[in-house]
Amino acid sequence: MSLDDELAAELRRDHTRANLPDADRAMLDFVVKLTEAPHTHTREDVEKLRGAGFDDVGVSQITMIAAFFNYINRVADALGVGKPDE
Template sequence: MTLDDEFVATLQQDYTKAPLSEQDRAMLDYVVKLTKDATRCAREDHDRLRAVGFDDRGILQITLIASWFNYINRVADALGVGRQ
């Protein structure tokens, strides 16, 4: 197993234990919250992202990309894409 393989495995098991930058951790915390219940996302979440260096455009991009993946995965799941 390479270092990259170990890193990916750690991210998949529990990203909070992976050696991430503060910016990456804040982004992933936000994406997890958005994925679990987007109605819980608030100004404080955006303020935290700004505090680690994301601007409004970056926050919008994170939100759009995470939301799109959530959407398309649910569509695929509903249609049985990839299931045999």
């Protein structure tokens, strides 16, 4: 198993326990919260990203990319994309 394979396996199991740089962990914490409980996001969540080294452009990009993936996955799920005919 390569290092990339090991990291991918760690991330699938639990991103909070994966061997990641602080900035990557902050980004993943942010997008998981955005995905699972967007209504609970606060200014503090954005400040954590800034504290990890992300500027306004980085925060915006992280937010838009995560939001887009959440949106497009929900559209695909609603339309049954990739699901076998029942």
